[in-house]
Amino acid sequence: MKKNTFLLALSALMSLSAVAENQPFLTKVYDFMPAPGQFVNTLPAFNAGDTKADVLARVAEDICGYYDVEDGDSTMVYKPAMISLGSYGGYVVVGFDHPVVNVKGDYDFQIFGNAFLADQYSSGGSSEPGIVMVSYDANGNGLPDDPWYELAGSEYNSPKTQHNYTITYYKPDENKVKTPDPNNKSIIDNTYIRWTSNDVNPDSISGYVYKNSFHAQSYYPQWAEGETITFTGSKLCNNATDVSGKGTSWVQWNKGWGYVDNRPDYDPYSPRTDMDSAVMNRGFKIDWAVDADGVPVYLPMVHFIKVYNAVNQYCGWIGETSTEVAGGIDFHPNQALPEVTAGDTNGDGVVDVSDVTAVVNFILGQKQEGYNPVAVDVNGDTVVDVTDVTALINLILK
Numbered sequence: 001m002k003k004n005t006f007l008l009a010l011s012a013l014m015s016l017s018a019v020a021e022n023q024p025f026l027t028k029v030y031d032f033m034p035a036p037g038q039f040v041n042t043l044p045a046f047n048a049g050d051t052k053a054d055v056l057a058r059v060a061e062d063i064c065g066y067y068d069v070e071d072g073d074s075t076m077v078y079k080p081a082m083i084s085l086g087s088y089g090g091y092v093v094v095g096f097d098h099p100v101v102n103v104k105g106d107y108d109f110q111i112f113g114n115a116f117l118a119d120q121y122s123s124g125g126s127s128e129p130g131i132v133m134v135s136y137d138a139n140g141n142g143l144p145d146d147p148w149y150e151l152a153g154s155e156y157n158s159p160k161t162q163h164n165y166t167i168t169y170y171k172p173d174e175n176k177v178k179t180p181d182p183n184n185k186s187i188i189d190n191t192y193i194r195w196t197s198n199d200v201n202p203d204s205i206s207g208y209v210y211k212n213s214f215h216a217q218s219y220y221p222q223w224a225e226g227e228t229i230t231f232t233g234s235k236l237c238n239n240a241t242d243v244s245g246k247g248t249s250w251v252q253w254n255k256g257w258g259y260v261d262n263r264p265d266y267d268p269y270s271p272r273t274d275m276d277s278a279v280m281n282r283g284f285k286i287d288w289a290v291d292a293d294g295v296p297v298y299l300p301m302v303h304f305i306k307v308y309n310a311v312n313q314y315c316g317w318i319g320e321t322s323t324e325v326a327g328g329i330d331f332h333p334n335q336a337l338p339e340v341t342a343g344d345t346n347g348d349g350v351v352d353v354s355d356v357t358a359v360v361n362f363i364l365g366q367k368q369e370g371y372n373p374v375a376v377d378v379n380g381d382t383v384v385d386v387t388d389v390t391a392l393i394n395l396i397l398k
Helices: 005-017 052-063 353-363 386-397
Strands: 028-033 091-095 109-111 124-126 130-135 148-151 162-170 187-197 206-212 228-235 240-242 250-253 304-309 328-330
Touching: 028 052, 052 091, 109 304, 353 386
Parallel strands: none
Antiparallel strands: 028 091, 091 304, 109 328, 124 250, 130 148, 130 304, 162 187, 162 228, 187 206, 240 250
16 A cells, blocks of 8 residues: 555654744745735835745745743734735735644634724724635645645625636736726726636626726736736625715725634734724634535644635725735644544544545545545545545555
């Protein structure tokens, strides 16, 4: 039987965890591609001649930080800066210096945004929700090239949420004649960056990212190759209201839970006393993970985290809704790494005939809720088929 390389790598990691103390903050940025937006090329800054590697290094400087603890005081004295993900689909892929362990019944990690509540509204203010996805380094190569699993927030099963939404942005001609908006003098070009999508609503199949008078730089990521950028994911329904009726005052209402930059954040290193924790973003649970078909999965730990803007929305003079990311922490950085048993496809800690049933059902397209998507590939060849059934039976017979 072919050995699972991830399990070998995991064994090495477990031996190291006993002697090294993990850091609670983000330490790695693997990828960053914002969608066009008014803060793109400024959060972080893009300088002429920069490569993508230069941009990633700048993102890391902005959102990977440290907490300086002095004299037993756990108050956070340094907080990372902020990056913008631009319009719908823009994303960043990050990680820690260790896997984030799935601690049953508890929140596992936090990704910070800059959402706030307006004084006159209990559930609205600035809310620009971003969806979180997680990945498990099944091939053990240290790169985010394994399957992704969405953390299903409160809106995942809403009929207003569109899954498998795809949008394409077209590189603009920065020298074209601008088309000002006669109804909004702050918009100097309302045909700036064109986009098309597979939206089911006729009025949302195509449109433009506008250019406003507040930000003069290019809104298209300058390091992006090619003439288009395409993103695919889940799209939440719009959450903004023009409460003035005149385009002068916009409120973005927060979603229930499970999104970045959606509510004010709970931060154990700098606890807030000005609001009830019930209205805050308490963090994220790995147990919320679902596969591409929406079936809940069990991931004992994750190695990579992806955040992307989940709303395609424009709010008058305020501009496009754009998720911001301002760092992140692991709530349990020194949690012992769980033992991963090859073939334990249902995650009950035992390899037996019930796991054979789970693998067979997977092959037949009848996935069981809570299955381990890595353990179901028993022989570690990245394909789940009858050879995995054979490998699993051999394990049981041993």
